[in-house]
Amino acid sequence: MLPHRALMRKPCGATSGDKTDAGTEPYLLHSAPDGALSHNVRRCDGVAMMAAAEDFFTPEECGDTPRDKRSAMLGRFYNDPKSTQGAGMNDKLPAQNPEMLRAMVNGVLSSFKHPTLKNNLTALNALHHCALLDGVLHIELTMPFAWLSGLADLKDTVSEELLRLSGAHEVAWRLTHQIATLRRVNNQAGINGVKNIVAVSSGKGGVGKSSTAVNLALALAAEGASVGILDADIYGPSIPTMLGAANERPTSPDGQHMAPIMAHGLATNSIGYLVTDDNAMVWRGPMASKALLQLLQDTLWPELDYLVLDMPPGTGDIQLTLAQNVPVTGAVVVTTPQDIALVDAMKGIVMFEKVKVPVLGIVENMSVHICSNCGHLEPIFGTGGAQKLAEKYQCSLLGQLPLHISLREDLDRGEPTVISQPDSEFTQLYRELAGRVAAQLYWQGEVIPTEIAFRAL
Numbered sequence: 001m002l003p004h005r006a007l008m009r010k011p012c013g014a015t016s017g018d019k020t021d022a023g024t025e026p027y028l029l030h031s032a033p034d035g036a037l038s039h040n041v042r043r044c045d046g047v048a049m050m051a052a053a054e055d056f057f058t059p060e061e062c063g064d065t066p067r068d069k070r071s072a073m074l075g076r077f078y079n080d081p082k083s084t085q086g087a088g089m090n091d092k093l094p095a096q097n098p099e100m101l102r103a104m105v106n107g108v109l110s111s112f113k114h115p116t117l118k119n120n121l122t123a124l125n126a127l128h129h130c131a132l133l134d135g136v137l138h139i140e141l142t143m144p145f146a147w148l149s150g151l152a153d154l155k156d157t158v159s160e161e162l163l164r165l166s167g168a169h170e171v172a173w174r175l176t177h178q179i180a181t182l183r184r185v186n187n188q189a190g191i192n193g194v195k196n197i198v199a200v201s202s203g204k205g206g207v208g209k210s211s212t213a214v215n216l217a218l219a220l221a222a223e224g225a226s227v228g229i230l231d232a233d234i235y236g237p238s239i240p241t242m243l244g245a246a247n248e249r250p251t252s253p254d255g256q257h258m259a260p261i262m263a264h265g266l267a268t269n270s271i272g273y274l275v276t277d278d279n280a281m282v283w284r285g286p287m288a289s290k291a292l293l294q295l296l297q298d299t300l301w302p303e304l305d306y307l308v309l310d311m312p313p314g315t316g317d318i319q320l321t322l323a324q325n326v327p328v329t330g331a332v333v334v335t336t337p338q339d340i341a342l343v344d345a346m347k348g349i350v351m352f353e354k355v356k357v358p359v360l361g362i363v364e365n366m367s368v369h370i371c372s373n374c375g376h377l378e379p380i381f382g383t384g385g386a387q388k389l390a391e392k393y394q395c396s397l398l399g400q401l402p403l404h405i406s407l408r409e410d411l412d413r414g415e416p417t418v419i420s421q422p423d424s425e426f427t428q429l430y431r432e433l434a435g436r437v438a439a440q441l442y443w444q445g446e447v448i449p450t451e452i453a454f455r456a457l
Contacts (some may be wrong), residue, residue, distance in 0.1 A: 101132060104166065105130045105139060105162065105166075106127055114154070121141065127140075136168060136172050137166050137170070138174070140176065144177075145177075145438040146223035146225040147439075148223045148224040155171075177305070179226075179306075182329050182442065182445030183446040193301040194301050195306070197307045198329060199326075200309065201348050202313050202333065203314065203335070203345045204313055204340075205314075207336045210231075210238045211407065213334075216308060218416055218430070223438065226302070227267075227305065228260065228266055228301055229266050229307070229308045229310060230269055230270070231268070231271065232292050232322060233310055234292055235280075235281050237272030240268075242414065244263065245273075248263075258298055258300065271292075288318050292322065309322075320355070324355055330359070331360060332363055332398065332437060333345050333348050335389070337366070337383055337386060338381040341385075345389060349393050358444050358445070359393070360437055361440055362395060362397055366401070367383075399429060399432060401426075
């Protein structure tokens with residue numbers, strides 16, 4: 001909170017109940033306690049507006065001007081006492097004037113571009129708080145989707161500019177999350193404690209769907225979210241083995257519900273926890289579907305930002321039942337570049353479209369084989385298949401993952417790569433995938449404001 005005025009984005013003439021596209025309008029200035037307004041205000045349709053730093057530049061200057069040139073403009077605005085643009089908010093520098101400091105920080109943030117941002121951080125109203133104390137510029141951002149890697153990129157990109165403009169000797173960053181709950185398919189009621197369900201599917205088996213789902217869930221957690229995973233592959237449950245929890249058995253605190261198995265920070269459940277490895281599930285489709293729904297609904301999930309649903313392969317009865325009865329927020333389709341896999345992935349996309357489940361995008365697994373001896377790259381399944389499929393169905397290519405022996409070895413040990421090799425290039429690929437999935441889910445979805453819960457890192 002600013003000590004003198006509350007700043008919020010609104011269009012000219014808007015009322016408090018109007019929805020706005022933040023970042024495209026100037027700030028609405030509320031009066032100070034004594035009713036006095038700053039001299040540096042504009043009036044538009046009878047509403048007093050304070051001109052933030054970005055308002056002194058054209059949209060072209062804000063979005064396209066090189067950072068060094070824009071920094072010079074910002075520096076002149078804040079530090080030139082003769083500037084007519086900077087006059088009127090008294091002669092204090094940004095360090096001493098909260099409004100100017102906030103406008104300066106927002107101006108710098110608006111220049112940061114990132115693949116997960118539809119526009120920029122200023123348009124997203126991400127700046128929650130900023131203050132300059134004892135030479136340290138404190139900046140707190142609040143994001144509606146998992147974004148920890150994005151913060152690392154932001155630090156590397158704009159910290160030097162912020163130090164120069166503010167005169168601080170250090171920038172202290174803090175990221176909090178208000179992960180948005182997004183509207184579900186057919187406006188279905190959600191699962192208790194679960195904000196968003198992401199279905200990971202494939203048209204056929206053997207493309208690495210489960211390994212992708214496990215590492216995606218762990219990467220979402222590494223990005224700052226609270227995450228669970230449900231093994232929906234009734235006939236071939238592999239998640240317990242991949243997470244090193246095959247010998248675990250769920251407990252029931254009340255005789256009616258199951259407590260999830262916690263593994264590597266994930267809340268998990270699977271039919272694999274309830275049967276032995278040599279016990280085949282010889283069930284017809286309706287019975288398998290009912291068992292899966294029971295697993296989902298009768299598990300005492302903790303408060304989860306994302307629940308990853310590892311779907312069984314194919315487009316049969318179980319998949320159709322799941323798509324229609326599970327409150328899914330969005331789906332990810334996994335394939336390989338091979339033509340045979342692409343044909344089946346295409347069927348999976350069509351299935352989701354028919355049941356009105358938003359397809360977030362396609363993941364191309366085994367995109368290239370990496371030789372463990374010499375590092376030679378060989379596209380053994382072909383190239384460009386997933387990209388063509390994404391273009392055909394107008395969805396995103398979310399990521400391309402390699403085939404390497406260590407990825408398989410990590411899963412066999414029950415320590416997926418995101419856990420066993422947190423600093424590896426493979427983990428970086430999974431975290432980039434997680435960031436794109438979380439962002440795509442947010443930008444494609446519709447926020448349910450009353451269900452947004454606050455959680456700080």
